[in-house]
Amino acid sequence: MATVKRIKLGSQGLEVSAQGLGCMGMSAFYGPPKPEPEMIALIHHAINSGITFLDTSDVYGPHTNEILLGKALKEGMRERVELATKFGINFADGKREIRGDPAYVRAACEASLKRLDVDCIDLYYQHRIDSKVPIEVTIGELKKLVEEGKIKYIGLSEASASTIRRAHAVHPITAVQLEWSLWSRDVEEEIVPTCRELGIGIVAYSPLGRGFFSSGAKLLENISKDDIRWHLPRLQPENLDHNKKLFNCVNEMAAKKGCTTSQLALAWVHHQGDDVCPIPGTTKIENFNENIKALSVKLTPEEMTELESIASADAVKGDRYTSDVTTYKDSETPPLSSWKAS
Template sequence: MASLPVVPRIKLGSQGLEVSAQGLGCMGMSAFYGPPKPEADMIELIHYAVGKGVTFLDTSDVYGPHTNEILVGKAIKGIRDKVQLATKFALGVDDEHKFCIRGDPGYVRAACEASLRRLDVDYIDLYYQHRLDPKVPIEVTVGAMKKLVEEGKVKYIGLSEASASEIRRAHSVHPITAVQLEWSLWSRDVEEDVVPTCRELGIGIVPYSPLGRGFFSGKAVVEEIADGDSRKTMPRFRPENLECNKVFYDQLCALGETKKATPGQLALAWVHHQGQDVSPIPGTTKIKNLEENIGAIGIKLSQEELKELEDAVPIDAIAGDRHVNMPITWRHMSTPPLSSWKEA
């Protein structure tokens, strides 16, 4: 492989956080995409990423649950000052293996303190509310997060899967540094309202699944999804939808031949070209895939080439919803008005 491009750093949001322009999503190392990967291999991968300039690491207490934070904590031992550590709270799994959400102040504090212990760190750089709690006004949840900032347990706060109106409400309580959202060539609903709101308020943007959960890297098209991988249940990967969607991968392959790039690199380069306030967090468990993702940073696309990519993946032609749990995404979730809140 040719030498990798230098990973630039960007200011994420307007409160002072600086991160690598491409991060590393660590979820798949421990959960959801098949069985957990060997710990030693994943620590080696994280060290390799940081050595190459990918220093913005993303995890959550629900990944495992809990085991991914422990893994990341072990990986950053001795290099804490070199990384920007992001984790999340609010989303859990109950005894029936269904997602449950909490954003009440007592839970916010307990979740943060538990994450600090698992990560074995004194502070978290960026602490996200993973999903909105429909029972708790967002002002109440962010108020509890603000106290964590004041106590030094958290440096900056963020939201994940929040609508424009919820972002505004949260930002009125304490500056929101970043919003994590699904944004890729085949998931673009955030462009109408959420992304412009972030930019108006000076909030950084962290796209998750920028490769379409691996679709644009060939997962399920040229590489089979293994049993136990949650993508088997994702609407766009179901056989009837995948048959329709495969054409978009093929079209990116054809465009990649002219740019000497893989379809995954083109898809990731497209995300990088969406702005200087954007730091996507593609996940991987293999060093060769990490190198491929870093290579996307060096791809320069003209306006005409960006349009070619968008035309190759027309959003109104994608078969299937972007998420298996659409009811807990920003399009469906909202929190009650602050005036209604009575703490138990």
């Protein structure tokens, strides 16, 4: 069995496998839920292969992905993994709301612990930032959960540089989860440097562009009608023709390199530094096996430069999400003084 390198995530002591496993697609958003026994077998295969950093959220399902992980981590498996989950996106009366108020933070954590059937969550992220609640208030409650031993480390997802700074001043943030890939590079401007300045680890989600770097435009031929990727701006016909060029260039380079396009795209993320852990998701063991081989793809500075010139700012057309989805651009929160006064 190949040994997967371990990296330090953040400055508080968390160590994880250099690549993680995103578990969302097993239960939600990418078509119907996949058969539970197959997904448990895949999770066990990942752990036995040395990938020990597992990523889920209470909104995946909702709730069913956490339950799946809880079942997979029985029989001595829990001690072998670093378990990350998230809170903050809630569906109330069919409407999506973002919540970071203390009572909700605590209730969400207790519910996740129960579903995962664990005593403690290794890394607990705020999945989206509640722009109605000062970030200091949300982190203050998370800090209490750390003190109570319910969570070990605190993370943020889709947070702006200023939100990260304010949060980190209340309690050290161990990791920021953000979308980073050859077609999502806007985080390099401000968020990644802020994380590095503060000693915060970086967890890159969708490092394969939601599967685009596995199969290009053919991706849409293989996904079900209720897959959210049908709605992503970058995969709409008016943008896809342009974006195919990016895939084709990366594909050509991979062929010369003797690896797959997805391995090359993933290796590029790995080469961003030892403080970066990509978490590609999959529901198939053969795709997992392909992804893990990206760890042994070595890129020269010249190859990195070539990839980065291919994936320049104008290489991609369309936003990451539809306009109704909040991202780090919507993550500013009111000053703490406004909360005290209310």
